[in-house]
Amino acid sequence: MKDVMGIISLNENSDVLNNITNHRPLASVPFGGRYRIIDFVLSNMVNSGIQNVGVLTRYKHRSLIDHLRSGKDWDLDRKRDGLFIFPPENINNPAELYNGVMQNLYNNIDYIYKSRQKYVLVSGSDIIYNLNYRQVFDFHKQMKADITMIYKEINNINKLHSCSFITKMKNTRILDMEVNSCCSKSSKMCLEAYIMDKSLLIDIVNSCVSRGYIDFIKDGIVKNISILNVIGYQHTGYVAKINSIESYYQHSMDLLKTDIWKELFFKPGLVYTKVKDGAATKYTKDSVVRNSLIANGCIIEGTVKNSILFRGVRVDRGACIKNSIVMQKSVIEKNAVLENVITDKEVCITAGKILRGDKNYPLVIEKKKVI
Amino acid sequence: MKLMRKKEFVAMLLAGGQGSRLGILTKKIAKPAVPFGGKYRIIDFTLSNCYNSGIDTVGVLTQYQPLELNSYIGIGRAWDLDRKNGGVSLLPPFVREKGGEWYKGTANAIYQNVSFINQYNPKFVLILSGDHIYKMDYSKMLQFHKDKESEATIAVIEVPWKEAHRFGILIPDENGRIIEFEEKPVNPKSNYASMGVYIFNWNVLKDYLEKDENDPNSSNDFGKDIIPKMLQENVRMYAYSFRGYWKDVGTVESLWEANMDLLGEKPQLDLYDYNWPIYSVTPTQPPQFISETAEINCSLVSEGCMIFGRVEHSVLFFGVHVGKNSIVKDSIVMPSVKIGRNAVIEKCIICENAVVEDNCQIGAAACNSKGITVVGDSLRVPAGQKIPAGMVIGSEQLVKRS
Numbered sequence: 013m014k015d016v017m018g019i020i021s022l023n024e025n026s027d028v029l030n031n032i033t034n035h036r037p038l039a040s041v042p043f044g045g046r047y048r049i050i051d052f053v054l055s056n057m058v059n060s061g062i063q064n065v066g067v068l069t070r071y072k073h074r075s076l077i078d079h080l081r082s083g084k085d086w087d088l089d090r091k092r093d094g095l096f097i098f099p100p101e102n103i104n105n106p107a108e109l110y111n112g113v114m115q116n117l118y119n120n121i122d123y124i125y126k127s128r129q130k131y132v133l134v135s136g137s138d139i140i141y142n143l144n145y146r147q148v149f150d151f152h153k154q155m156k157a158d159i160t161m162i163y164k165e166i167n168n169i170n171k172l173h174s175c176s177f178i179t180k181m182k183n184t185r186i187l188d189m190e191v192n193s194c195c196s197k198s199s200k201m202c203l204e205a206y207i208m209d210k211s212l213l214i215d216i217v218n219s220c221v222s223r224g225y226i227d228f229i230k231d232g233i234v235k236n237i238s239i240l241n242v243i244g245y246q247h248t249g250y251v252a253k254i255n256s257i258e259s260y261y262q263h264s265m266d267l268l269k270t271d272i273w274k275e276l277f278f279k280p281g282l283v284y285t286k287v288k289d290g291a292a293t294k295y296t297k298d299s300v301v302r303n304s305l306i307a308n309g310c311i312i313e314g315t316v317k318n319s320i321l322f323r324g325v326r327v328d329r330g331a332c333i334k335n336s337i338v339m340q341k342s343v344i345e346k347n348a349v350l351e352n353v354i355t356d357k358e359v360c361i362t363a364g365k366i367l368r369g370d371k372n373y374p375l376v377i378e379k380k381k382v383i
Numbered sequence: 384m385k386l387m388r389k390k391e392f393v394a395m396l397l398a399g400g401q402g403s404r405l406g407i408l409t410k411k412i413a414k415p416a417v418p419f420g421g422k423y424r425i426i427d428f429t430l431s432n433c434y435n436s437g438i439d440t441v442g443v444l445t446q447y448q449p450l451e452l453n454s455y456i457g458i459g460r461a462w463d464l465d466r467k468n469g470g471v472s473l474l475p476p477f478v479r480e481k482g483g484e485w486y487k488g489t490a491n492a493i494y495q496n497v498s499f500i501n502q503y504n505p506k507f508v509l510i511l512s513g514d515h516i517y518k519m520d521y522s523k524m525l526q527f528h529k530d531k532e533s534e535a536t537i538a539v540i541e542v543p544w545k546e547a548h549r550f551g552i553l554i555p556d557e558n559g560r561i562i563e564f565e566e567k568p569v570n571p572k573s574n575y576a577s578m579g580v581y582i583f584n585w586n587v588l589k590d591y592l593e594k595d596e597n598d599p600n601s602s603n604d605f606g607k608d609i610i611p612k613m614l615q616e617n618v619r620m621y622a623y624s625f626r627g628y629w630k631d632v633g634t635v636e637s638l639w640e641a642n643m644d645l646l647g648e649k650p651q652l653d654l655y656d657y658n659w660p661i662y663s664v665t666p667t668q669p670p671q672f673i674s675e676t677a678e679i680n681c682s683l684v685s686e687g688c689m690i691f692g693r694v695e696h697s698v699l700f701f702g703v704h705v706g707k708n709s710i711v712k713d714s715i716v717m718p719s720v721k722i723g724r725n726a727v728i729e730k731c732i733i734c735e736n737a738v739v740e741d742n743c744q745i746g747a748a749a750c751n752s753k754g755i756t757v758v759g760d761s762l763r764v765p766a767g768q769k770i771p772a773g774m775v776i777g778s779e780q781l782v783k784r785s
Contacts, residue, residue, distance in 0.1 A: 044669065044670070045669065045670030046669070046670055046686075084460075268672075270672065270674070270689070273669065273672050276669075277668075277669035278669075282667040282668075283667070283669070284667055287665045289660045289661070289662050289663065289665065290655075291420070291421065291422065291654035291655055291661070291683070292420065292421025292422050292654075292683040292684060292685040292686075292698070292699070292700075293671065293683065293684050293685070294646075294655075294682075294683055295679040295680055295681065295682045295683075295684065295694075296648070296680070296681060297680050297681050298680075299679065299680060300678075301673045301677065301679055302673065302674075302675050302677065303673065303674060303675040304672075304673050305669075305670045305671070305672055305673075306670055306671050306673060306684075307670040307671075307686065308422070308670075308685060308686050309655065311655060320670070321670075
């Protein structure tokens with residue numbers, strides 16, 4: 013994999029999680045008790061042996077840069093290669109509207125040119141899964157593919173908007189695709205990760221941009237699907253596509269299933285994230301914790317059921333948290349009750365407050381709010 | 384070519400001790416590498432104190448079983464001690480032109496590394512030991528040292544009178560100047576115990592190290608030789624009084640106690656203080672999973688644990704698995720230990736990677752004795768096995784016999 017470079021392009025719709033994405037891109041939304049969504053794709057790359065990763069950001073990149081910094085925690089602080097973070101080029105130029113991945117790639121084409129790897133893996137950042145790309149790369153070479161894309165067979169496609177689907181396949185070859193279809197009949201969801209020759213990528217980008225084509229999949233791939241050997245690689249493991257508060261909530265709660273917990277966090281690779289140095293979590297004599305995911309650095313004196321607590325959360329005596337997600341450094345004071353609630357970072361729920369959301373539509377509390 | 388820039392203050396951390404009273408806990412690792420408090424190793428406290436006190440040059444003197452310690456400390460990244468100038472340096476004994484020798488004592492260890500310290504040409508040297516659990520701001524002690532125009536400052540802590548005979552006891556005058564020193568006195572004249580934390584003016588210490596080295600009757604120890612000699616020769620020595628939690632975890636009992644100290648309502652040692660974090664090498668582990676059947680009270684549980692049974696008044700390190708209906712009580716369970724179903728573990732220390740199979744009973748659960756039971760690392764305790772309290776299980780054979 014020495015010969016593959018990684019590109020993570022933050023091409024997602026930026027406001028899908030309402031309050032939670034007010035001040036951060038989807039890629040740096042906290043997930044799974046101690047991670048940010050980007051950690052999964054980034055760790056996949058690192059675990060596969062990719063040592064040169066460029067992150068092309070779009071909006072509100074402060075939070076993401078704060079998270080990634082030098083890339084130390086992913087072992088990407090290297091003399092050569094390593095982690096590159098590219099802020100958007102057109103940030104102060106409203107006339108030149110943002111045009112997705114293609115624009116991102118075009119703006120940073122110099123970086124792609126000068127990297128010494130022959131192949132490139134381009135990925136989005138809003139899909140969570142654990143996969144070693146080495147297998148995909150081997151498959152790519154074995155099939156003599158021009159482009160290999162990863163997909164997943166899914167059951168309930170109704171809930172998935174803003175996705176790409178593979179609609180026609182012959183054996184492993186992809187013959188047609190749909191992007192953002194609201195009524196796709198296909199069950200092959202594209203994981204927005206593509207392996208190809210770097211020269212092909214540059215070719216696609218240049219020829220599209222010079223013709224005013226703006227969409228990477230529609231224009232770059234679908235228009236060329238008859239002349240390119242585009243191959244699908246099926247991923248059979250767990251996949252979480254985050255595109256709404258509901259999907260965020262549901263996929264978070266999926267982690268309370270031990271099989272998914274084991275798979276997503278251990279198989280085949282470990283997931284790295286920014287290290288926080290919190291102590292072990294403390295349970296006191298009154299704490300009642302059931303069916304929950306708890307990160308380090310918490311102090312739990314109350315009740316926590318079917319919930320996820322991020323690092324450094326404090327739950328005071330008599331407080332009760334059910335079916336909720338409490339992000340880092342939040343404080344739930346005495347006798348407060350949370351049910352079906354998502355609190356962002358550093359939220360404080362003062363003593364005795366009762367907050368309830370619906371099971372299908374959790375209540376979201378903004379960052380640093382005191383209630 | 385002079386590569387190192389001058390440093391005002393250099394710390395030397397003595398980490399070569401065997402800690403023989405810890406028995407099988409230190410069979411393969413040095414005492415400073417012994418796990419503590421759910422995610423740390425003992426040395427994390429001293430290294431974190433250095434970083435939090437603003438010290439960026441630390442020499443770590445290793446000798447006994449340094450392998451694990453070496454890889455743990457690495458280039459000091461976890462404590463932010465990976466620096467261009469200074470940072471952490473591991474200093475094992477080495478061979479010179481005319482042969483080499485082991486570190487004969489604490490003072491000799493520093494003496495053998497005089498040239499390391501000289502590289503930085505410091506004004507002050509801080510001598511530390513990697514065996515203690517405490518949070519201390521060395522920069523305040525240095526300020527005290529400067530204010531008093533001291534040449535040697537020793538940190539002291541008040542210990543209970545009845546325990547004073549176990550320590551090196553200092554007798555200061557009303558200004559804090561040390562007038563007498565007694566090593567483990569039968570009838571102590573004060574209860575100020577030396578914490579093994581010293582600040583010396585480097586030029587003064589250098590002289591005494593050389594003199595000590597040339598004295599064939601010396602045991603080359605700070606407490607036994609250097610300090611008494613300095614007192615005798617009227618070096619300006621002051622006692623710096625430290626208040627707070629400080630514990631020498633030299634024995635299995637004290638290690639167990641120090642861990643249990645963390646489980647109280649308001650423990651004296653606050654690990655959750657954002658202004659004085661204790662840094663450690665963080666394993667890559669997901670958040671802990673607490674199942675529907677789990678019950679956890681008065682405990683510390685770390686990342687990567689999967690708990691299906693009952694955990695009471697215990698410290699669980701990362702990656703520990705506790706099966707359904709099992710009970711873990713008053714115990715320390717070190718990283719990646721797997722405990723099966725229906726097992727009962729009481730007042731035990733279960734070392735890294737050990738496996739306790741279903742229906743085992745270990746420790747106080749198996750009989751009414753009071754001792755601490757220790758199960759060595761990577762051992763497998765077969766299903767249904769009973770191990771009485773106070774046993775130390777160091778090898779598979781012992782498990783089978785018991």
